[in-house]
Amino acid sequence: MKIAVDAMGGDHAPQVVIEGVEQARDELTDVEFTLYGDEQQIRPLLKSDTRITIVHTTEKINSDDEPVHAIRSKKQASMVLAAQAVKAGDADAVFSLGSTGALLAAGLLIVGRIRGIDRPGLMPTLPTVDGQGFVMLDVGANAENRPQQLVNYAVMGDFYARDLRGLKNPRVALLNNGSEANKGDALHQETYKLLSDMPNLNFIGNVEADHLLNGVADVVVTDGFTGNAALKAIEGTAKNILRLVKHAIYDGGVRGKLGGLMLKSGITNIAQTFDVSSYGGAALLGLKAPVVKAHGGADAKAVYYTVRQIHDMVQNGTITKVVDYFTQA
Amino acid sequence: MKIAVDAMGGDHAPQVVIEGVEQARDELTDVEFTLYGDEQQIRPLLKSDTRITIVHTTEKINSDDEPVHAIRSKKQASMVLAAQAVKAGDADAVFSLGSTGALLAAGLLIVGRIRGIDRPGLMPTLPTVDGQGFVMLDVGANAENRPQQLVNYAVMGDFYARDLRGLKNPRVALLNNGSEANKGDALHQETYKLLSDMPNLNFIGNVEADHLLNGVADVVVTDGFTGNAALKAIEGTAKNILRLVKHAIYDGGVRGKLGGLMLKSGITNIAQTFDVSSYGGAALLGLKAPVVKAHGGADAKAVYYTVRQIHDMVQNGTITKVVDYFTQA
DSSP: OEEEEETTOSTTTTHHHHHHHHHHHHHOTTOEEEEEEOHHHHHHHOSOOTTEEEEEOOOOOOTTSOHHHHHHHOTTOHHHHHHHHHHTTSOSEEEEOSOHHHHHHHIIIIIOBOTTOSSOEEEOEEOOTTSOOEEEEOSSSOSOOOHHHHHHHHHHHHHHHHHHHOOSSOOEEEEOSSSSTTOSOHHHHHHHHHHHTOTTSOEEEEEOGGGGGGTOOSEEEOOHHHHHHHHHHHHHHHHHHHHHHHHHHHSSHHHHHHHHHHHHHHHHHHHHHTOGGGGOOEEEETBSSOEEEOOTTOOHHHHHHHHHHHHHHHHHTHHHHHHHHHHHO | OEEEEETTOSTTTTHHHHHHHHHHHHHOTTOEEEEEEOHHHHHHHOSOOTTEEEEEOOOOOOTTSOHHHHHHHOTTOHHHHHHHHHHTTSOSEEEEOSOHHHHHHHIIIIIOBOTTOSSOEEEOEEOOTTSOOEEEEOSSSOSOOOHHHHHHHHHHHHHHHHHHHOOSSOOEEEEOSSSSTTOSOHHHHHHHHHHHTOTTSOEEEEEOGGGGGGTOOSEEEOOHHHHHHHHHHHHHHHHHHHHHHHHHHHSSHHHHHHHHHHHHHHHHHHHHHTOGGGGOOEEEETBSSOEEEOOTTOOHHHHHHHHHHHHHHHHHTHHHHHHHHHHHO
16 A cells, blocks of 8 residues: 655644654554655654655645646646656555645646546544544535535545444434524525435434534535534634633642642543544545545644544545445446 | 513523513613513512513414514514514514524514615624624524625624724624635625725624634624534534533542632633623624524523623614614615
8 A cells, every 4th residue: 555645745844744654654564655755854854764765856835825826837846746646556545734725636636536526525534522523524625515516525424434434324414504404505405405315325414513523423514615614613612712721720820730730631631532633634535546634733643643544545445435436326 | 771571582481581681670770671471470580570561471482483484473472572562662672582583583574674784694792712702793694695795794793893892993804714815605705805895894804713712803794604603613612622621520539629629710711701691692783673682591691691782782872873874875
């Protein structure tokens, strides 16, 4: 198994990328990695080149580059070369911490769409209070979606939940503004009807955003605009409250610090539950190969977990199953 | 000043309604209240009928009633009678803890829309980490919106922030999926342009949902579908994390309880910051009089704060200013 890694994407590249990849490499002995990026920066950080090849390039995509233009014009960019490796059959998956827009463009223009899917969806795994988590898509690969696109997300999310989470009959829900079947705008009403007519999908109906973290569904389907707002609202709220709890501990003088010490394991558990880095990266589903993105601010641990996630996707042939499904449909 | 109160709306009616109203009545000596509801239930709960009149009715709107049909057919429902008091000039504002949909229908069919505003917006006040808070609209009165409707929300939110929050130049932002001007779907791109062209509005551009609680804007404009998802995501995340913190304290044995005791003031501060009940209710802006809704699960404290909010809206003539603005526009 070969994974093509854009070593230069993200806020702390290439350091955290290399660190996370090496940790995964030591554990997953069936994986070979190709790191695309500046060899002069990468080489000194690399502990061992066992099953790691460096393909040198100094060009890279910046977060403020216009995605499609950047992918077309920066032909030697680390992200572009990583995507081309998959296109050429030299790698099974692409991994980047770079700009989501650029990675989507690289996916569309280089890796290619699955026939029958016109709009790939971005799908992260999100935490739930019971620690099980759920996947949600699309969270922002698109600013607008049509009903059939949301149905395709449901199908792809279902494949993912079966293969990667080992669920026999994943509960698929539609993010909506109420629980009743007639809720939402035209897009969501029509999507509800279409999902209800899918015989092999365990569609459990609408779910509202305040119940997402309670583990009410395994796959949550949403349009990219709403999904983006819901995801960011969850992230921002969790981050702010956990920071306030930390402040209460550290700014609370001796009492606060002592209290914090006594509550440490409990608070650490909560922080871990809402630490998205252990949930892996966000997959761009709808492309002919696994194209997975980790957060730009991700640390080495998040990189490690994302590589494990990619490994499982390739090993299970999840994308191949999705391709087969839509080809036969 | 007279406030018409639907005493029968909400999960804990009429008890919490009466309790909160009486607390406000004792403090706000310029307000008279009319409570619409079952006198046999209300009378025994009432400590004093000073400046409180009961109008007896046993009919009420249920949360699962179809809103428009219920408002039209249940002519003696407490919510309907309260709205009619405003229509007849017998009250200055309507207050209910009942169904949002029904209250919106009562607002549209009985109180009436402000000329120039075809779609009222629901506007709660949300917490920020600095304790200042912000208003956001629409959070769910509509499942779909057009650009001009969002511009109207901006204008109304701006009036509200000036009058009720005392801000000289409220920062108005558009909830979008990125900070750049060209972000979002057609609705949000067009709204961005229109807001940029408003000379008397301090439009500061797009804001993303993960920054909402950081106090980046005073008025956040959004379509009802996205706003609903963002609001609920914030509420659900805050509630779940604060509950987990409480569990860490109470399930942590002696250490946890001792730690909790030492952190108590800090944690209580956080819980208070995110306790939406002290921020008052959600106003349905775009109607000819203040029509304000408190959460169905609201307690007496939330009722009290919402009455204070209504008092300030009436005293400042906020809705009259909005009516004047749109009449002259």
